[in-house]
Amino acid sequence: MASIDSKETNKKVILMGNEALVRGALEAGVQFVATYPGTPASEIGNIFAKIAKPNDIYFEFSTNEKVALEAAIGASFSGLKCLVAMKNFGLNVCSDSLLPFVYTGSVGPTVIAVGDDPSCWSSAQSEENSRGYAYLAHLPTLEPSDPQECREFTKLAFQISAKFKIPVMVRFTTRVAHQKMPVALGKISPINPATGNFVKNPAQFVTMPPRVLAMKTELLEKIEKIKNWAAKNGIDRLEGKIDKQKRGIIASSVSYLYVREAMRELKLNLPVLKINLFYPVDEENIKKYIKNLKEVLVAEELEPYLEKETERLAKVTNPKLKIYGKDVLPAVGELRPEQVVAAVAKLAKKKYVCPAVNLPKEVVKRLPNFCPGCYYRLVLQAIKKTAPEGTIYGGDIGCYMIASLPTYGLADYLSAMGSSIGIGHGIKKTNNQKVITLIGDSTFFHAGIPALINTVFNKSSPLIIVLDNQTTAMTGHQTNPGIGKTGMGEETIALDIEAICRACGVKNIKVIDPINMPEMEATIKEFLEKEEVSVIIARRMCWLLSQSKPR
Amino acid sequence: MKKNISEFNIVIAGVGGQGLITLLRVLSEAAREEGYDVRTSELHGLSQRGGSVEVHLRFGKKIYSPLVKAGSADLIIALEAQEALISCRYAGTKTIFVINNFIQPIPAKSALSIEEITKILKRYSAKIFAVSASQICRQELGNEVVSGIYLLGYASHNNLLGLKPEAIIKALEKSIPPEFLELNLKAFNLPR
Numbered sequence: 001m002a003s004i005d006s007k008e009t010n011k012k013v014i015l016m017g018n019e020a021l022v023r024g025a026l027e028a029g030v031q032f033v034a035t036y037p038g039t040p041a042s043e044i045g046n047i048f049a050k051i052a053k054p055n056d057i058y059f060e061f062s063t064n065e066k067v068a069l070e071a072a073i074g075a076s077f078s079g080l081k082c083l084v085a086m087k088n089f090g091l092n093v094c095s096d097s098l099l100p101f102v103y104t105g106s107v108g109p110t111v112i113a114v115g116d117d118p119s120c121w122s123s124a125q126s127e128e129n130s131r132g133y134a135y136l137a138h139l140p141t142l143e144p145s146d147p148q149e150c151r152e153f154t155k156l157a158f159q160i161s162a163k164f165k166i167p168v169m170v171r172f173t174t175r176v177a178h179q180k181m182p183v184a185l186g187k188i189s190p191i192n193p194a195t196g197n198f199v200k201n202p203a204q205f206v207t208m209p210p211r212v213l214a215m216k217t218e219l220l221e222k223i224e225k226i227k228n229w230a231a232k233n234g235i236d237r238l239e240g241k242i243d244k245q246k247r248g249i250i251a252s253s254v255s256y257l258y259v260r261e262a263m264r265e266l267k268l269n270l271p272v273l274k275i276n277l278f279y280p281v282d283e284e285n286i287k288k289y290i291k292n293l294k295e296v297l298v299a300e301e302l303e304p305y306l307e308k309e310t311e312r313l314a315k316v317t318n319p320k321l322k323i324y325g326k327d328v329l330p331a332v333g334e335l336r337p338e339q340v341v342a343a344v345a346k347l348a349k350k351k352y353v354c355p356a357v358n359l360p361k362e363v364v365k366r367l368p369n370f371c372p373g374c375y376y377r378l379v380l381q382a383i384k385k386t387a388p389e390g391t392i393y394g395g396d397i398g399c400y401m402i403a404s405l406p407t408y409g410l411a412d413y414l415s416a417m418g419s420s421i422g423i424g425h426g427i428k429k430t431n432n433q434k435v436i437t438l439i440g441d442s443t444f445f446h447a448g449i450p451a452l453i454n455t456v457f458n459k460s461s462p463l464i465i466v467l468d469n470q471t472t473a474m475t476g477h478q479t480n481p482g483i484g485k486t487g488m489g490e491e492t493i494a495l496d497i498e499a500i501c502r503a504c505g506v507k508n509i510k511v512i513d514p515i516n517m518p519e520m521e522a523t524i525k526e527f528l529e530k531e532e533v534s535v536i537i538a539r540r541m542c543w544l545l546s547q548s549k550p551r
Numbered sequence: 552m553k554k555n556i557s558e559f560n561i562v563i564a565g566v567g568g569q570g571l572i573t574l575l576r577v578l579s580e581a582a583r584e585e586g587y588d589v590r591t592s593e594l595h596g597l598s599q600r601g602g603s604v605e606v607h608l609r610f611g612k613k614i615y616s617p618l619v620k621a622g623s624a625d626l627i628i629a630l631e632a633q634e635a636l637i638s639c640r641y642a643g644t645k646t647i648f649v650i651n652n653f654i655q656p657i658p659a660k661s662a663l664s665i666e667e668i669t670k671i672l673k674r675y676s677a678k679i680f681a682v683s684a685s686q687i688c689r690q691e692l693g694n695e696v697v698s699g700i701y702l703l704g705y706a707s708h709n710n711l712l713g714l715k716p717e718a719i720i721k722a723l724e725k726s727i728p729p730e731f732l733e734l735n736l737k738a739f740n741l742p743r
Contacts, residue, residue, distance in 0.1 A: 014579050014589070039595055121594050146590075146617075179617040180579060180591040260615040338620045355622030355643070360671045363636045364660050366566060368602035399600065407658055476595075 005051045005188065012182035017172060018043035020147035020183050021113055024154030025083045026055065029189030031108070032075040033059045034068040036446065037475035038087030039122035040177040041115035045085060046476055049487050058194035061478050061487035064417070064446040065090030066097055072110055073101050076167075077205060078196025080108040081158065088116045088128040089416065093447070099137050100207045101167055103215040105222070108196070109161035111154060112139075112169045115177050118301050118334035122174070124401060125415055127332065129302040130171050134279035138219055140226055141169040141278040143253045144176055147183050153276065155186070156235075164226050166219075171278065173301065175254045175334060227280040236282050238289065240271035246294040247347055250275060250286070252306060255299040258340035265341050266350050281309050287317045297347040298325040301335050367405050373543035375514040376400055376467055380408050382520040383465075387436060387528065392427055394420035394437035396448075399474045400467055403438060410438070418447025424462040425455040434528050435462040442472035442480040444497060449504070455533045456505040463527050464535045466497055469542035477545050501535045508534035515540065556587070556713045558611035560619040564638040565630030565699070566655055567604045573726075574628075574699045575606050580722035581714045582610035592617035603637055610713075626712055630699050631655050632668050632681070642675040647711050649702055653685040680705070688738055697738035704739035716743075 003013050004023055015023065022044055025033070033052065035045035045061060052059035058075075062068035065086045072082040086094070091114050098112075114130045117123040134141040140160055142153040150172065157168040207215060230236070242248060251259045252275040259272055273289050275281065290296055290310065298307040307325035314321040328343040329335060338354050345352035370377050380403055383393075395404050395411030396419065404411030413423055420437035428435045439448050444466050455462060472478040479485045484494030501509050508530050510523050520538070527534035561578065565571050575591045582589040587610040594604060607619045622643040629635035629650040642648070650672075656662040663671075665681055672679050682705050684698035700723070706712040707719050719739065727735045 014576075014583065042595070174594070175592055175617060178593050178595060180575070180593075181589065181614075181617075182583060254617075257615040257617065261620070264615075265620075336621065337616045337618050338622075341620065355620070357621050357640050359639055360636050360674070362663060362667075362671055363639070364633070364657050365637060366601070366603040366634070366657050368567065368600040369658070371600065402600070474600075 004047060005055055006185070007188060009185045009187055012184050014180050015147050015183040016043065016180050017144070017147045017150045017177040019047060020150040021154050021170065021172070022047045023183070023185060024151035025111070025158070026188045027151070027186045028155045028158035029081055029191055030083045030158075031057060031080045031191060031194045032072060032082045033057060033085070034062045034071040034082075035085040036062050036065045036068050036090055037472055037478045038090055038115070039475055040117055040174040041085050041087045041113060042475040042478070043177075044113060045478060045487065049478070049489070053488055056191050056193045059487050061480065063481055065094040069094040069101070069112070070097050073097065075194070075196060076106040076108040076110045078108065078198040080194055080196045082108055082110040083113065084110070085113040086115070087123070088114060088130045089123070089125060090114070091130050091133055092128075093417070095133065095137070098133070098139070102137050102139055103207055103212065103219055104205055105165040106161055106167050107165070109158045110167040111157040111161060112167055113154070114169055114171050116171065116173045118173055124397065127302065130169075131278055131305050132303065134169065138223055139169050140166060140223070140280065141171050142276060143171055143278045145253050145256045146176060146179055147181050150176065151183055151186075160226065163229070164222055166222055166226075173254060173334070179254075223280045227282060230277050230280070231282050231284055235277045236285055237274045237276065238271065239274065240269055242271050242292050246292060247296070248273065248289065248293045249297045249299060249344065249347070250306060250310060251299040252278060253301060255301055255335055255340060258335060258337040259299050259344060261337050262341040262344040266345055266348060266352060268344065268348055268350070270344070270348065275306060278305070281306070283313055286310060287313050290314055290321055291317045293318070293321060295322040295324065295347060297328070297343055298323065299329065299335070299340055299343065302331065304331065368402055369407075370399070370402055371544050373547070374399070375469065375538070375540045375543060376403070378514040378517060379465065379467060379520065379538045380410055382517055382524060383410060383436060386521045386524040388434060391434040391436055392431070394424040394435060394462070396420035396437070396439040396443050398440035398443050398467070400438050400440060416447070417443050418451050421448055421451035421455060421462065421464055424464075425451065425458065425460040428460045428462045429458070437462050437464050439464065439466055440473070441466060441468040441470060441482050441497065445481045445495070449500065452501065452506070452533070453504050461531055461533055463524065464533065466535060466537045468497060468537050468539040469545075470539070471542045471545050473542045473544065477542065497537050506533050506535050508532060509537070511537040511539055513540050514538045556611050558609060558614065559626070559713045560624045560641070561608045561626045561628065561712070562605055562619050562624045562638045562641045563608070563628045563630070564603070564605045564634040566634065567601050569630045570696065570699050571604055571606045571630065574703060575608055576726045577700070577703065577719065577722045578608050578714070580725050581718040582608075584718040584721050585714055587611055588614045590614045590617040603634055605638055626706065628702050628706065630702070632665055633657065633663055635668060635672060639672070639675055644676055646676045647678040647680070648672050648676060649680045649682060649706050649711065651685055651698055651702060652681050652683040653698070680711070682742070687741065691741060692734060692737055694734060697735055700735050700738040701741055705742040708743045
């Protein structure tokens with residue numbers, strides 16, 4: 001990892017997709033970086049936490065993705081080159097500010113790196129395909145397939161943003177972010193220290209009607225210009241030639257790699273149109289390509305956006321075109337290389353038997369578990385021992401999601417960041433059962449506080465247990481507002497969860513060390529009888545973190 | 552094993568926290584050392600917390616996919632014996648299994664014995680090497696952490712892995728922090 005900001009450029013270095021993306025940002029001269037950690041995008045922040053200071057870059061772990069994006073919007077309005085990184089669900093959180101930002105446009109070029117997680121390797125809540133936001137927000141979107149492209153496309157995204165004054169998304173997936181390969185490096189731009197100059201311009205920065213509608217018109221014109229520019233500059237890549245069989249493939253992201261693998265396996269040399277700019281898609285290029293084809297396979301993961309585009313364009317250029325897509329590839333779960341081989345074989349009328357995946361029946365998948373010394377175990381034990389039968393348990397996003405697994409069975413619902421409290425309130429208002437919700441410290445700061453205010457304001461009475469392990473543990477021990485250190489390692493105020501709860505009007509609050517089991521049990525019992533909201537802050541530093549650094 | 556392999560597919564299975572990612576780093580540097588193209592795929596985050604983890608590494612003249620295709624692994628290394636079963640998805644008749652003679656029980660499940668596991672794996676491939684890496688590392692080096700490196704040494708010294716021991720030693724020197732290098736080199740050379 002030491003080599004990510006290396007000045008040496010004469011040899012290839014093995015990099016992970018996230019590392020290569022950081023390298024691309026450095027080569028583009030990024031000045032301002034904000035993120036909230038989330039797999040598969042977490043390493044981007046972790047790397048900047050280490051290299052920002054020596055490279056004169058401003059970096060922060062923000063409280064959530066919305067304020068991360070807003071920080072970057074402010075820095076962009078002040079002329080700085082900005083990068084914001086998050087996982088897919090973070091894009092939902094910041095979408096409220098994202099849409100107007102695409103309207104106002106950027107001043108300093110701004111790139112939003114978003115990690116999707118097909119197959120939900122490290123995600124609860126949904127198998128989100130963030131490409132949908134490209135349409136919703138008119139957000140130009142590039143899709144790298146591997147670390148080399150993570151580096152190149154991040155630079156390209158900065159270029160597009162600089163040229164057209166619009167934020168650009170680099171959308172990748174787990175298999176891109178956590179893929180490694182030898183990457184050719186370019187020169188790191190000399191970075192100007194992160195100081196900007198906000199020049200007042202209400203016509204650009206204030207989205208009040210009627211101006212907002214004029215902005216939308218300007219935005220749509222911008223998108224057309226980007227489309228033409230992309231066509232002229234050949235952002236998408238056509239490989240190979242159409243032969244007399246007139247069969248071809250359209251592919252994006254990691255699916256492209258599986259297509260190339262499939263051609264090798266099947267000894268084929270079909271033409272491939274690799275879509276790099278997902279939005280605005282280069283329609284003329286696709287039309288030109290499919291015009292001369294009889295059959296085409298669209299290889300993409302999750303929702304068939306490119307397939308739909310191809311169908312739409314075929315209607316006007318080549319209505320007889322046979323389009324293969326989600327009829328031969330799954331719409332749920334990441335693609336597997338052998339599935340793509342089978343799809344390509346189908347297109348080429350080649351025989352291929354997809355290897356049967358006959359797992360021995362004795363297989364037991366080992367579920368994740370709490371670390372051996374994790375203090376959450378003690379809190380869960382205390383809950384199990386004290387809470388009456390029929391208690392409803394609200395889960396949230398963090399290591400304590402493990403409490404939802406059968407060993408503990410302590411989550412009756414689990415959805416988005418902070419929703420343990422928000423949904424718990426609705427249940428408590430409409431049911432007689434006791435409600436206990438579990439939320440971590442970082443998640444509490446991220447989205448728990450408005451939900452807490454709502455429970456107090458609307459006279460609800462769940463018992464909220466804040467599992468305060470004084471770090472953002474699941475994603476790799478990033479700092480958060482409760483710790484007293486910024487993402488760049490500077491001292492700052494450590495926000496006091498107890499004081500926040502008190503200020504939000506909570507009357508029953510106790511901070512308890514989880515190793516004090518009798519007090520924990522007695523307090524759970526006592527607070528479950530209260531008619532107002534109660535909060536227990538179970539505070540002790542993450543065991544894993546305490547093992548790795550002296551206290 | 553002949554040089555200039557067009558592709559060699561490795562799956563490493565284990566339990567989160569067993570050092571799979573370090574093994575990938577060493578192997579990918581070694582493949583580069585031998586002049587091969589290389590791609591890997593790994594998983595981070597929740598899937599790491601003591602759960603089943605599999606990582607992939609492919610090297611050869613030119614590699615595209617970071618994932619090994621079902622049925623096409625040349626080598627499956629299991630750092631915990633029961634985890635070898637999940638990776639059967641990647642096993643075919645040519646697959647070599649190198650499994651650690653080490654069982655970590657799964658909560659609320661009765662653990663399989665090495666004999667039972669070997670019997671199941673034989674349905675896929677005849678080439679199964681069960682190696683007491685954890686036990687030997689504990690006895691000889693006082694540390695089980697390096698049992699993955701031991702298995703790598705076993706595979707390399709026995710010519711099961713198209714990468715020469717010298718290339719892996721160079722990769723270890725490049726990717727292991729100096730304070731742990733000696734221990735790792737010892738573990739690697741122990742099965743020679």
